[in-house]
Every structure is written in structure tokens, then in C-alpha cells.
Amino acid sequence: MPLVPPSESSDVPRRTRPIVAIDGPAGAGKSTLAAHLARRFGLLNLETGAMYRALALKAIENDLDFDEEAPLLALTRYTTITLESSREGNRVLLDRSDVTRRVREPDVTAGASRISVHPGVRAWMVARQRVLGGAGGVVMEGRDIGTAVFPDAEVKIFLDADPSVRGSRRYQQFPGNSPAAPTSEAVLQELKERDTRDRTRADSPLKPAVDAVLIDSTALTLEEVLERAETLVEAHLPSPLGPSR
């Protein structure tokens, strides 16, 4: 029997609004691009990294080892993570508490990358992400959206940039006079470690989907990146006469 892709099968309704998948390494500018596209085209913006971060935070609060999968999976059974899309990005609720700022701190950042190597944790996340985005009309940003969460996404963008450029962008995001601010070398080192872990894990490693459009932002201005991505999304918006595909 021939295999039928999900979007072509007769009993699954075709989405009338697209799923825009944006994948890429840390510091490539995915969040800025996702927030822009969501505003420009009236799409829901979902940052899936925030979900991994929220679970990592709960693991910290419960004194769990990031490297042990079974206790993390037990934790998921009584964990609720909610993403609220807003103009500035996602508000993150962990068991109804607002943890939006806390999940951006370095201990959570490192923990999120470490818990994300576990297949059971990924399966739990992916199931939720499919529910959140399955109806379409979303920009979903992460590492495996085009390869694993929505392989049938209408638009797939893989946004990349040289590590040194990503590191310096990340460094500039820290408040200038904060005594806790890390050095630029430490930021680059942390980013490279995270890159290696995200790209080499066995389950759904970070890599472009075969049909993703690669945008390397190393030598592009923000406007140029936004313009290229807008063109890709526009081609998949429903026209007044019906869906464009």
C-alpha cells in the first residue's frame, strides 16, 4: 500500500492556515523572526524551547538530576506548562506560576539542553506541541519542528549564523551593568557546548529538514532576514479564492 503523507490523506482535514516551522541553533535570531512573522501575518507564536526550559526549572526545584530520564518522566505526570503568545514573545506558566523571566537564567538554559536529550521527555513535549499547533495558523520555533514535530509544515526555515556572531548577539542581551553578567568568552563557550549537545543527541538532533529553506544570518541585516522569511510565508497564505496550495 502506498504511504500517504498526513496532509494528503482523505480523512485528515487539510489546514487552511499554515504552520511555519523555524529551527536553528541558539542565538541565530529565531525568536525575533518568529515574533515578527506572528505579528505580520496574525499567527500564534509558540516558542517550544520555553517548554523544555520550564520542565528543567521544575527539575531544579525538585532537585532532580538532568541526566536521569525516569525521574524526569515521573515529574511530567504532574506538570502543566502553558505558553501564552504575546507581542513580546511567550509568557511561560509552570503549574500556573509565571516563570517567564526565571526560565531565561543560565542554570535553566543549561538544564533545558540536558533534559532535551531524553527520548521520553521529547515524546512528551512533541505530543503537546502537536496539539498546540496542529490546527495551523502558528509560527513554531525550536530545534526539531520541521524534522519531528511537524514534518508536513507548510513553511520550514532553518536559521543559522556563525557561532561567534551568535555568541556576541547573546552577550549583548545581558544587562550591561549587572554584576552577574558573564564574560563574552563564557557566553560563547556555553553556546558552543549547547550547540554540540543539541546537534549530537541521538533523538531528533538539531539539523535542517531536507525541505527546509536555509537562511544564514551571519552577513545579513535583520531586515534582510525578515524580508526573506516573509516572502516564504506569503506564498502559503490562503488567498481570498481559497487555500494557496
Ligand code: DC
Ligand atoms: O530555544 P531555547 O534556547 O529556548 O531552547 C532551550 C533548549 O531546549 C535547547 O538547548 C534545546 C532544547 N530544545 C529542543 O531540544 N527542542 C526544541 N524544539 C526546542 C528546544
